[in-house]
Amino acid sequence: MTAASTPRPGKVAARRVGARQEALAGYALVAVPMLLFLVLNIGSILYAAFISVWRWNIRTGPQQFLGLDNYVKALNDPIFQSAVTNTVYYTVIWVPLTMALGLFLAVIVNQKIRGKTFFRGAFYFPSIASSAAISTIWIFILNPFGLFNEVRGALGLNPLFSLLGYDANQDWLGDYHTAMNGVIILNAWTTSGTFMIFYLASLQAIPHEVYEAAAIDGAGAWDTFRRVTFPLLRPGHFFVATVGIIGGLQLFDQAVQIGNVDGAPANSLMTLVLYLYNAAFKRVQYGYAAAIGVVLFVIIFSATLIQRRIFEGREPTTA
């Protein structure tokens, strides 16, 4: 990939003449999306930060300057605290789980097996189905009298579950102890297809020669995966983890569909974005909602920076 763009010595002088024009054209083309980005993204972020230091009426604007009061209020607000805890818990469990699942599926469909196109399609399907439809099906499956409880009863697994404290008609999504895990499993299932596609692209970028060399050295399948495939997938890991963490910290729709806007049952599905929505549209406290938005921005931004630092140090290529 890098070989194609290396300039040959004889062409350098000719290139220098056109380079300026080319650069100008490039910047001109970039300017339009850049302007939109600055106004719509950076502008909104700055405006939100401005709103967050006021008591703000959406119809008439600022009412009272509060300084950092909205932030202090957030830090002392028990529902905000549980929103942070829930969101972080979700992300910490869901991202590695979905990455593992996505990688596993990608390795399977990357084999030379019959019908691999079918499997790729089948594994990817939950990702393109509407989240509302999938969530509704999930609610039916985990209903106290639903498929999951019926099947485990029929398989005679109930004694095992009762050891863990769950009775035969456990209300998985209505019990505040288990609802979030229900959402994690649902989203791990539906998103693993997307992660599979990302990993598949990375897997196919690994040159064949490496595998041949490993085979000549006598590496078995597991050793090849652990010592060759897995480390060479580092750019893939970085990309998938970044996308996953950003998405995980913004959990909203499944939480609303399975619980409700209040983060039911008992705040166990209250996420940061959902709480922001509550502050803005339910309590009409726009300054407070903006402060929550800024906090969410800081959390996502720092998570991404930390992650970048972790992966950057040992990255084999800049791709």
Next chain:
Amino acid sequence: MRYRFLTLSFAVMFLAAACGGGTSSGAPSTGGTGSNAPAGSESAFDPASISGSVTLGQWASSPQEVQALTGAVAGFSAAYPNIKVTQTTITGDYRAAMVTKFGASDPPDLFYINAEYAPEWMSQGYLLSLDDYIDRQGFDISKFFPDYLSIFQQDGTTYGLPKDGNTIAMAVNTDLVPTPPTTMDELVQVATSLKGKPGLKAPMCLNPSLDRGLAFVYAQGGSLLTDDGSASAIDSAASKTAVQWYMDLFKNGLGQTNTQLGDGWCGEALGKGDVAIAFEGGWLKGAMDAFPKIKWQFAEMPTGTSGKKVTINYTAAYGIGNDSKNKDQAWVLMQYLTGPEGMAKWTSGGIAVPSRSDVAVPTGFEIIVKGADYAKPGSGFMPGYPDVLKAFGDAFLKQVTDKKYDAGPVVDATKAAITSALAAQ
């Protein structure tokens, strides 16, 4: 190039700051009211003299609702041919969609306001005071049930007129409960006798929150607020006893939540025969059409230790935005739809029950309308009530889920929420 980008980004920052500054300099510090009163406010207002157009914003809980409202609007168009009505159904989260419209200074001319968020909308200055129109036209508001109207009034000003109402009643499966209980003691007896009945998942479907629990708190002489509304009363002896009584229904296996029963709501639980008793409003009637096998009837809420009949009501109103474009036309439509003729047309659609005492009761809703005489508001009666509702519901559900059944933490959490809601006023 780098400098150019820096300049550009600074320009954007200034732009953002300027926008903010501009808004702040021109904005009044509180939601204005009187300033938007129509010109010539002393003169009498004759609805028949008004012409033009008006937009009507509504939610649509069902196709029947749209049909019923279209019927009422047709009646208006016949009575006021000079005003053209455009109905717009707001889909999705009505409250959120409307709040963004208020923010954009572009609300529909006339729109629904649910009791739940009426206090916030009034104090945020979204709504136009109706006092001027009411006075100038001499519109009689005394026929509205007072506990419906009071929700849309703040500091003596009326911001909305109730378009309809509903009260919570007891719905019983008549095969299993031929004689509905009239007191709460009888209710417990009947439920106990139904316990373990084959085919029945539980005797009652119970809502683990104040949405129904409040009726039982009132029935036992308890309350959320002191009489003057200035302090919490959920920690009074009567309230605590009432919350524990409601909790004990779960503890003794007399009731379960709709999710424990595996149903979407308690009406579905009654319709599917999972329970024999549920507590719902007039909306249950239409929903039960889907379950023709179940024989059922409404009965008045059983009386508690207070000995008085009591239940809770839910209502919604029509309101006009401070920024609505066609205020006069909106008022004309509002006084028709909330007047005797328009409300009779609307409530004949079988969706809702009249909020006025001078409109005939649609068949099958007698118990629901009877309740309006003695019902107390089930929402919208205090600022920040959604937070109180949530605090009670979350704490209550935790007690039920963990099988602890202790009213103490529920009362404490609710009291804390009431105190902070009243302090935020």
